[in-house]
Amino acid sequence: MLSDVSINFLLYLQTNLTVVTEFLLLGFQSSQLLRNLLFLLFLVVFVATICGNLLIIILVSTSKNLHTPMYFFISQLSISDILLSTNIVPNLLHILLNNGGTISFIGCMTQFYFFAGTDAFECLFLGVMSYDRYVAICNPLRYVAICNPLRYSSIMTDRFCVKLIVDCWILGNFGSFLVTITLSRLKFCGSNIINHVLCDLVPLLEVLCYDTYIVQLEIYVIGIPILLIPTTIIVVSYIYIVISVLRIPSSTGRQKAFSTCSSHLIVVSIFYWTIFSVYVPPSREKTSDVNKVPSLLYTVFTPLVNPIIYSLRNKDIKKAIQQAFHKTYHLINIY
Numbered sequence: 001m002l003s004d005v006s007i008n009f010l011l012y013l014q015t016n017l018t019v020v021t022e023f024l025l026l027g028f029q030s031s032q033l034l035r036n037l038l039f040l041l042f043l044v045v046f047v048a049t050i051c052g053n054l055l056i057i058i059l060v061s062t063s064k065n066l067h068t069p070m071y072f073f074i075s076q077l078s079i080s081d082i083l084l085s086t087n088i089v090p091n092l093l094h095i096l097l098n099n100g101g102t103i104s105f106i107g108c109m110t111q112f113y114f115f116a117g118t119d120a121f122e123c124l125f126l127g128v129m130s131y132d133r134y135v136a137i138c139n140p141l142r143y144v145a146i147c148n149p150l151r152y153s154s155i156m157t158d159r160f161c162v163k164l165i166v167d168c169w170i171l172g173n174f175g176s177f178l179v180t181i182t183l184s185r186l187k188f189c190g191s192n193i194i195n196h197v198l199c200d201l202v203p204l205l206e207v208l209c210y211d212t213y214i215v216q217l218e219i220y221v222i223g224i225p226i227l228l229i230p231t232t233i234i235v236v237s238y239i240y241i242v243i244s245v246l247r248i249p250s251s252t253g254r255q256k257a258f259s260t261c262s263s264h265l266i267v268v269s270i271f272y273w274t275i276f277s278v279y280v281p282p283s284r285e286k287t288s289d290v291n292k293v294p295s296l297l298y299t300v301f302t303p304l305v306n307p308i309i310y311s312l313r314n315k316d317i318k319k320a321i322q323q324a325f326h327k328t329y330h331l332i333n334i335y
Helices: 004-016 032-062 069-098 105-137 149-155 158-185 201-206 213-246 251-279 289-312 315-334
Strands: 022-025 101-104
Touching: 022 105, 032 069, 032 289, 032 315, 069 101, 069 105, 069 158, 069 289, 101 105, 105 149, 105 158, 105 201, 105 213, 105 251, 158 213, 201 213, 213 251, 251 289, 289 315
Parallel strands: none
Antiparallel strands: 022 101
16 A cells, blocks of 8 residues: 555656646746737838848849859848748747747647758858858969959859758758757656747757756757858858958959958858857756847847848849839839
């Protein structure tokens, strides 16, 4: 016959080891007025993000002047930004309206998979874009300052560019898939409350029943190469670019060469700043309201900033936008 202590212990285990089937995302626990204002802000940002990135994709697809590897890569970055926004923002708006919201276990894992996959893709892809700028400005065999369009087009062929993009998508999604599968196979129990705005890695680790060593080891094994390899490519590429540009005799040539890299450098800086502010250094307090802000900057505002940077600082895109508006205006007048 079981003692009272044994019965209480079994009841404790049964209560705290209940398998979680859904999570409660708290979002921002604040006044209704503030949540309404945030809802309107994020809605406007979301619509602007989708429209801005779609505009770049359409312009690159339809304008012959933009049929180059650099603009093709920019359009792929826009696709990634659209996927990231549509994965995060609609659920965030629902949470703000309802002062929190539930998400199923499968829905949470799915959101994390696409979130981590687009993160990994963008990290790898920024390395590809830096290599493209290196080939455009430098001679790949020796860092002398020559700008050889024939050399550039012979290396950055359409087939090679597509292969680079496909490789980035495959590697990013494969790493995300492995981590998601590992997370989904572990036991979530006890509290199913996540004090965050999305199903991110840190808040999910906090509600695991058991030691998170396996997941953390897998993240280090997969995440560190995905982060370090493109970072190394970016640093090395720009070292060669700077050496080559400084050897250009004319100041006009140097300014033109640097201008082709400035937009990419701004995007790289924003990406890595937000990544490190969210995930480095590791802390058990990452899910406080203060630390939700970097996550929002990265998932909501960065996809809006990227097309603005590339469009406002790029003469070819601005020219393509003007031509598109002129064509639309003439069509309206005809009909």
